[in-house]
Amino acid sequence: MDTLIVIGGSKGIGKAIVEQSLAHHKVINVSRTAPDITHEHLTHYDCDVTTDELPELNEASKLVYCPGSINLKPISRLSVEDFKNDFEINVLGAVKAIQKYLPLLKQSNAPAIVLFSTVAAKLGMPFHASIATAKSGVEGLVKSLGAEFAPSIRINAIAPTVTNTELASKLLRNEKMIQTITERHPLKKFLSPNEVADMATFLLSEKAASISGQIFEMDCGIVSFKI
Numbered sequence: 001m002d003t004l005i006v007i008g009g010s011k012g013i014g015k016a017i018v019e020q021s022l023a024h025h026k027v028i029n030v031s032r033t034a035p036d037i038t039h040e041h042l043t044h045y046d047c048d049v050t051t052d053e054l055p056e057l058n059e060a061s062k063l064v065y066c067p068g069s070i071n072l073k074p075i076s077r078l079s080v081e082d083f084k085n086d087f088e089i090n091v092l093g094a095v096k097a098i099q100k101y102l103p104l105l106k107q108s109n110a111p112a113i114v115l116f117s118t119v120a121a122k123l124g125m126p127f128h129a130s131i132a133t134a135k136s137g138v139e140g141l142v143k144s145l146g147a148e149f150a151p152s153i154r155i156n157a158i159a160p161t162v163t164n165t166e167l168a169s170k171l172l173r174n175e176k177m178i179q180t181i182t183e184r185h186p187l188k189k190f191l192s193p194n195e196v197a198d199m200a201t202f203l204l205s206e207k208a209a210s211i212s213g214q215i216f217e218m219d220c221g222i223v224s225f226k227i
Contacts, residue, residue: 001026001041002108004062004204007049007097010035012165013116014066016197018042025062030055030097049093054100061108062204063101065094065115069134070167072127083130090116090134091141098145105153112204115142117159117215123223135159139215146213154212156203161219163191186221 002025009018009029015037021027022039029035034044045055049067069089071082094115105111117135120128142157149155162168162181172178172190181190196218202208203216217223 002061003028003057003059004064005030005057005060005097005101006064006066007031007093008066008068009064010044012066012167013160013163013193013196013200014064016193017064017066017200020194020197020201028055028057028060031067049096050088054097057101057104059108060101060104061111063097063105063111063113064200064204065097065113067093068116068118068167069131070171071130073130074127075129078130083133086130086134087137090131091137094138094141102153110206110209111153112208113145113153113155114200114203115155115157117142117157119159119161119217119219119223121159121215122217123219142215143213150212154203154208156208156211156214156216158196158199158203159215159217159219160191160196161185161222163193163196165193184222185219186225186227189220191218191220 004021004025005028006014006018008014008031010031010033015035018027018029022041027042029044030047032048067089069086071086115138117138120132121135121139138157142155145155162171182188
């Protein structure tokens with residue numbers, strides 16, 4: 001049974017990935033809070049990836065880095081510290097996790113890594129300067145490491161649009177906002193955590209053995225279509 005490390009698997013998309021993976025993987029969740037589920041295949045470590053040392057582990061064949069931020073402000077209200085914090089959470093945390101567990105991944109069979117970007121890295125959106133900058137860094141990291149790790153380790157990223165998670169709760173806090181966001185997407189919907197987790201589990205699996213260095217837009221049409 002493969003061992004999957006999920007950084008940030010206690011809530012939202014990360015939790016959905018953990019839940020989908022428990023049947024076929026040993027899952028190690030590393031996050032500030034424990035998920036509200038228990039399973040014989042699940043081990044949890046309390047850790048803030050931005051400030052704490054990541055736990056020492058004995059094996060790993062898959063790695064998913066889920067922590068992110070939604071810091072939406074006009075540029076006049078964004079401080080340099082805002083940019084630094086978003087970059088640390090989204091990019092440097094991922095780098096820290098990859099560097100920590102790279103020796104274990106190299107020793108495993110068919111290792112794979114999944115990171116997360118955002119549609120705002122492709123689609124210019126007001127008030128997204130800090131998060132779009134950070135997530136563009138994630139996309140550059142995926143491209144560079146995809147080439148560096150080939151052919152032994154695959155790495156890809158998912159760039160979701162608005163997803164119904166606690167992180168996005170301010171964007172979906174009432175029926176009017178939900179309706180507005182739904183109508184903005186050509187497919188007249190936004191994402192559920194399980195939909196994004198489905199893509200992540202696919203990219204980690206042998207079904208995606210020929211895919212690396214790619215950014216997958218889960219955009220409900222908002223980047224791809226003008227209707």
